[in-house]
Amino acid sequence: MYVTYEFWADRTIGITAHWIDEKFRLHDSLLAFHVLEGAHTGENLSNYVFGTLVDFDLCDKLFCITTDNASNNKTMITHLFESIYIRTGVQHDEKNQHIPCLAHVINLVVGAFLKNLKVTAEAEDQGEDEVMYQRIQDGNEKDFALTMLKIRMISKVLYPVTYKCAFFR
Amino acid sequence: MHLYVTSIYIANAYQKISSSSQRKEKFAKACSTASVRQLQILYDVPTRWNSAYTMLERALHMRRAITLYLTEELDLAYLTLSNSEWDQCGALLTILSPFKVESTRIQQTERPTIHRVYWSYERMFNTIDELRDDLQNSLARGRRKDRDWIAQLLNAINEMERKLKSYYTAATQYVFSEACLLDPVTKTSLFESGSFIEDVVNWKQKYIDAARGRFETNYENMHFDDMANGASIFHAPAKRQRNDDDDDDDEFRRRIIDRQGQRLENEFDRYMQLPLEYDGRPLDSWRKNQHDFPHLAQMFRDVYAVPASGAGVEREFSKSGRVASWTRSRLDPETLSEIMLYRSYLARQGKAIEEMEDDADGDVSEEAEIQKLTREFTRSFHLLE
Numbered sequence: 199m200y201v202t203y204e205f206w207a208d209r210t211i212g213i214t215a216h217w218i219d220e221k222f223r224l225h226d227s228l229l230a231f232h233v234l235e236g237a238h239t240g241e242n243l244s245n246y247v248f249g250t251l252v253d254f255d256l257c258d259k260l261f262c263i264t265t266d267n268a269s270n271n272k273t274m275i276t277h278l279f280e281s282i283y284i285r286t287g288v289q290h291d292e293k294n295q296h297i298p299c300l301a302h303v304i305n306l307v308v309g310a311f312l313k314n315l316k317v318t319a320e321a322e323d324q325g326e327d328e329v330m331y332q333r334i335q336d337g338n339e340k341d342f343a344l345t346m347l348k349i350r351m352i353s354k355v356l357y358p359v360t361y362k363c364a365f366f367r
Numbered sequence: 368m369h370l371y372v373t374s375i376y377i378a379n380a381y382q383k384i385s386s387s388s389q390r391k392e393k394f395a396k397a398c399s400t401a402s403v404r405q406l407q408i409l410y411d412v413p414t415r416w417n418s419a420y421t422m423l424e425r426a427l428h429m430r431r432a433i434t435l436y437l438t439e440e441l442d443l444a445y446l447t448l449s450n451s452e453w454d455q456c457g458a459l460l461t462i463l464s465p466f467k468v469e470s471t472r473i474q475q476t477e478r479p480t481i482h483r484v485y486w487s488y489e490r491m492f493n494t495i496d497e498l499r500d501d502l503q504n505s506l507a508r509g510r511r512k513d514r515d516w517i518a519q520l521l522n523a524i525n526e527m528e529r530k531l532k533s534y535y536t537a538a539t540q541y542v543f544s545e546a547c548l549l550d551p552v553t554k555t556s557l558f559e560s561g562s563f564i565e566d567v568v569n570w571k572q573k574y575i576d577a578a579r580g581r582f583e584t585n586y587e588n589m590h591f592d593d594m595a596n597g598a599s600i601f602h603a604p605a606k607r608q609r610n611d612d613d614d615d616d617d618e619f620r621r622r623i624i625d626r627q628g629q630r631l632e633n634e635f636d637r638y639m640q641l642p643l644e645y646d647g648r649p650l651d652s653w654r655k656n657q658h659d660f661p662h663l664a665q666m667f668r669d670v671y672a673v674p675a676s677g678a679g680v681e682r683e684f685s686k687s688g689r690v691a692s693w694t695r696s697r698l699d700p701e702t703l704s705e706i707m708l709y710r711s712y713l714a715r716q717g718k719a720i721e722e723m724e725d726d727a728d729g730d731v732s733e734e735a736e737i738q739k740l741t742r743e744f745t746r747s748f749h750l751l752e
Contacts, residue, residue, distance in 0.1 A: 210687065212680040216476075218668040222654040226476050226679050228711035231687065233700030262542060262673045294540045300484055301676035303534045304470045305417075307491070308463060310530040312419055314523035317459075342519050345452040346459075349426050352433060352446055356394055 210234065211243065213250050229254060240273025247274065248281045258286045262295045266302040317346035390440070397436035403429050417470060420463045423456055455516055462520065465494040474678035479649060479671040482546035485557055487675075488535050492562065495528045541581060542670050544574040549667050551644040551652045575639065582635045586666045634663045683707065 213230040230250040236242050251257050260282065265271040279290040398405040406425050426433065430453060437447045448456075469487050473480050499521065506517045547557055557563065558571035638660055644652055649671060657664035687707055 210684065212683045212687075214679045214683065216672045216674055216679070218479075218650070218672045222650045222657070222668070224477070224479060224650065224672065226674070227715060228683050228708060231683060231704045231707035233703060261669050262540075264674060264677050266677060294542070297540055297542065297673060297675075298534070298538065299675075299677040300473045300480075300487060301470055301678055301681075303531075304466055304473070304487075304491070307527055307531045307534070308417075308419075308466050311462070311523045311527035314526040315459075315519060317419070342455060342459075342516050345448065345455045348446045348448055348452070349423065349456060352437075352443075353422050353426060355390060355443065 211246055213247060215254075215256070238270060240270045240275075241277050243270060243274040244277035244281065247278050251282070252285075257282050258288050260288075260290070262297050264297040264299050266299050267306070272296075315346075316343040393439060394432070394436050397439065398429065398432040401431040401435050403432040405429070405432070417463075417467050420460070420467045423460045423463070427453070427456055427460060451513065454513070458516075458520060462498055462524070466491065473676050474681075476674060476679045476682070479546075479673075480675040481542055481671060481673045482550045482553070482649060484538070484543045484675045485547055486553075488531070488538070489557065489561055491531060492528070492535075495524060495531070499524055541577055542673050545578045545581070545666070545670050546673075548574060548578050548639070549653075549663075549670060550649050551641075551656070552647060552649075554639065554643055556643070579633075579635045582663065582666055583633065586662045587633055587635075589662055589665060634660045638663055683711070686710065 211230075211232045211234055212228065214226055215229050216224070216226045218224055230246070230253075232246055234242075234246070247263075248257075251260060263275065263278070265275070275292055275296045279292060279295075283289055395405055406428060434447065437443055469491060473483060473487060502517055502521050502524070506514055506521065509517060544558075548554055555571050555575065558574060563570045649667075653664055653667050653671075687703065
């Protein structure tokens with residue numbers, strides 16, 4: 199039995215369970231989907247996860263837990279494993295049973311590459327449009343950031359209009 | 368939400384750049400003139416994975432159409448890309464694409480992914496090495512005016528490698544190496560190649576010892592009565608009608624097997640000695656082998672249930688975006704949570720939400736779902752005493 203957990207967009211938390219049954223089929227299932235209340239401290243987050251585990255009576259069945267690499271997830275794990283130990287006496291090893299999400303790792307690695315080239319979307323959004331225009335006018339074509347800036351602006355012009363739901367704002 | 372701005376102003380030129388429908392019509396025409404299939408232009412957003420890649424991919428695909436389009440839009444002419452700049456885009460895309468592939472591969476949830484983690488790291492390191500070699504070559508031989516940006520790329524690739532190394536050295540969780548060993552197609556082969564043998568540490572032996580140790584402490588002495596499925600494996604033959612001779616025979620055979628068992632190594636070592644399987648998915652081949660290695664099969668079930676990424680949860684988040692849509696923006700958080708669980712329940716039943724709309728209300732189903740899941744867990748689960 200295996201639980202992944204993820205914390206997203208400052209507001210919501212999702213918990214899924216994964217296990218292989220006796221016929222060697224892989225299952226995954228959503229256990230909980232909460233909209234968070236209160237501060238996003240590791241302690242608070244761990245209460246949500248622990249509560250879910252208690253609801254499903256899974257405390258003694260947890261094997262590993264996958265999260266992204268955010269620092270509040272580290273404290274979350276510490277608190278969670280502590281609560282489980284107090285309740286069931288089952289000890290977990292943070293070093294081995296907390297699995298970092300590999301997709302996040304790849305994303306961060308690619309992000310490091312893009313950031314080094316200064317072509318990330320974050321870098322763009324800080325600039326005023328006027329500044330961007332000026333940069334393109336003044337720049338020379340040897341600059342990577344500039345090329346991506348152009349592509350991004352072209353894409354922006356031709357991007358379809360999207361309304362994002364107010365709920366997740 | 369600043370990521371979804373639909374118009375931008377170029378204050379300097381006092382001209383508004385907006386993504387109007389006229390612009391889109393013009394672009395569609397440019398696409399057909401340049402005989403490029405018009406794909407949806409994608410925009411890079413920091414929160415969406417691989418979005419830089421997809422944006423570049425689409426733009427490069429429609430390169431001719433974009434160039435043509437920009438000649439017609441005078442106020443956008445300054446965005447025209449030179450050939451060298453398109454080359455830069457191509458280079459960037461080439462560098463990003465292997466990582467996109469790895470990321471997609473690891474995000475599937477239908478099949479186990481945990482045994483691919485170390486392979487994935489290995490492939491990414493190899494990719495970085497190859498890219499660096501290529502770039503150094505073109506730096507030495509390339510045109511002078513390209514050298515600047517090739518140097519920039521090299522710099523960024525080194526930074527990427529540094530970051531990857533820092534994550535890789537932290538990825539020492541035992542499930543990663545155990546999953547590799549428990550894959551009957553590969554077993555130790557990864558640890559006998561590449562960076563693993565160049566290191567002073569004998570990783571292969573280290574991983575084997577660690578996995579054997581964990582098998583011996585946690586699984587080897589597990590009683591089959593404790594295992595939910597153990598009962599069915601070991602008691603099933605008793606149902607068959609037998610005569611006395613057979614029983615004697617069985618008794619005799621069992622004694623021989625017991626003695627052999629004492630002489631032979633444990634299941635783990637026995638498994639490791641088997642030749643590699645030529646082909647086969649881990650789940651399928653363990654379904655076949657579970658009777659030969661009943662204890663190790665339990666370890667397999669625990670380890671392989673671990674997904675390498677949180678993609679399953681990510682997917683639920685994107686589904687939630689559809690539930691809490693524009694028209695339902697004032698949805699109560701509680702309700703949203705219940706809808707999500709209900710949808711997940713329906714998905715497990717193999718039904719779409721539309722088919723169930725007239726059904727009983729969500730609360731009852733959620734309750735049922737919890738009960739059903741709890742039953743399934745208690746039936747199919749056992750582990751870590």
